[in-house]
Amino acid sequence: MSRSIDLAVIPGDGIGQEVVAQGLKVLSAVLPQDVKLETKEFDFGARRYRATGETLTDADLDALKRHDAILLGAIGDPSVPSGVLERGFLLKLRFAFDHHVNLRPSKLLPGVATPLAGQPEIDFVVVREGTEGPYTGNGGTIRKGTPHEVATEVSVNTAFGVERVVRDAFARAQARPRKKLTLVHKNNVLTFAGHLWTNTFNKVAEEFPEVTTDYIHVDAATIYLVTDPARFDVIVTDNLFGDIITDLAAAVSGGIGVAASGNINPSGEFPSMFEPVHGSAPDIAGQGKADPSATVLSVALLLRHLGYETEAARIEDAVSADLAERGSATRTTEEIGDALAARVSG
């Protein structure tokens, strides 16, 4: 049997270039001989925007669509006004490719520093909805710039959109040893959306009798994330709450240097995209200081998504071992990439 992976690679801005290079190095090293890896690089990001004014065209989407998956480094640069690349590229891609399952695992690995006292056990996954909520761009402004300006943002939640992500989260919880799923929302205040989320959650729960469920308001969830993160196994939540709590989750479980994420289209109709949670960090770009671990862990998520479970686990074990033995020595981006590549091929 001959297998192949056809990967679209978007290094992007700032440290994106450096970390993606290491991600690809580890990917090549981990893949069995019989898997043919093809990569095609795309120059999306701030440079292209400055040069052409384009962020992501229909032709770009067509080109990306032909690949099995997408690996992204980071997009964003101070030279581009805030929001342009976020809305024009990152969110546009999530919406165009219907990446409704935004997967963000948090695991505090041995040897990794956490801002929390007492090194708590942390091993949970956030399933963040990726195509609805306040991220739809619905809303507007009247009387802009006047003392009577009114600006609205509309959170849009559909039964279709909520149910599919909730069901995905239940399936993920079902597949984990603890089989526990927590819904995070603010259903006592956002009662319209809250009702839809809560009802859908309770309805889908009936299909998964083995999964233990609970509900926590988003504000209280931030408390538990710092006082008792061990209580979480799988969390399902809306787009904005997911954005907020996954940054906090990354911070408590070792920082955004090791936080990986997947923007997943479970049906496979469109390629899924994998990216580190960190941004382009222009202040340290080009200096070989960036930690490629988050990108390498995103490659593991990518492999798992494509069915390469053994290889995904091998990468995760390598990163885990590397972090445990890292000590205080400072290594360059490339040195860490080399060490990880050596481990996975060893």
Added chain:
Amino acid sequence: MSRSIDLAVIPGDGIGQEVVAQGLKVLSAVLPQDVKLETKEFDFGARRYRATGETLTDADLDALKRHDAILLGAIGDPSVPSGVLERGFLLKLRFAFDHHVNLRPSKLLPGVATPLAGQPEIDFVVVREGTEGPYTGNGGTIRKGTPHEVATEVSVNTAFGVERVVRDAFARAQARPRKKLTLVHKNNVLTFAGHLWTNTFNKVAEEFPEVTTDYIHVDAATIYLVTDPARFDVIVTDNLFGDIITDLAAAVSGGIGVAASGNINPSGEFPSMFEPVHGSAPDIAGQGKADPSATVLSVALLLRHLGYETEAARIEDAVSADLAERGSATRTTEEIGDALAARVSG
């Protein structure tokens, strides 16, 4: 000169009764002889709702309106469906009395446990907008209960509403030694509201040249709250972001056992309301286990709001000293209240 405080007291549900009793005890103890304290108790909350179906009537609002300030314990009980008392009482009161400055100080006091490693310096105040954003109840549901349900929540932001709370926050920053104000929003995604908030912030900043300003996305703010809380002095943010980050802020600075808050109408047109951030905690209600410190600190905010700065500081010093000396001995709600009352009158 004869002075007086005419206080509306809403003990509410669960531990509300117990903690408010201690708050009033400390208030009586700290006030100078010449200040006449009058209190009137209101029976709002779950019991009244179950008995009458009422949460907060126009007549109630009229009655409350006549007082100088309101002290609230906690509202909420599992016997009442989620959202009923929150929307029908707490939020209704904030909106009716135009409590647009929701003041939530976070200070990690000596001797107080924090989930963060290394006991960082924490001393900041969040100024949360209280009458707009996604809390307005705007939005709705179509095709409820069907596979085609759509539920929306509308965040409403007005130049009037944003500017007054931003100006209040600047004035508070100006009055503090560090004179630093951070705007927390998500202006790269919520671009309509984000533009209004950011522009207003930058415009008002010109009136306060001594105040240093910065901007942080809400997701990144949760990271800083656990990795570098010392960077914050005053934060201004919208209603929902403020809800989320103040629970996290309370957690890192000693927990909701000591987190106080004020729902303030700066013009004085309506009485302001002061309450602990914690809820009614029905699981420990009536057992004398609740820590009244958050309520006592809310009394300090109340006194400061009414111009009793010396007395407010005396209460804060008493709570601080009590916490520092508390050790591991378990004391009842009443014992803590007695100790604080003794300190402030001593």
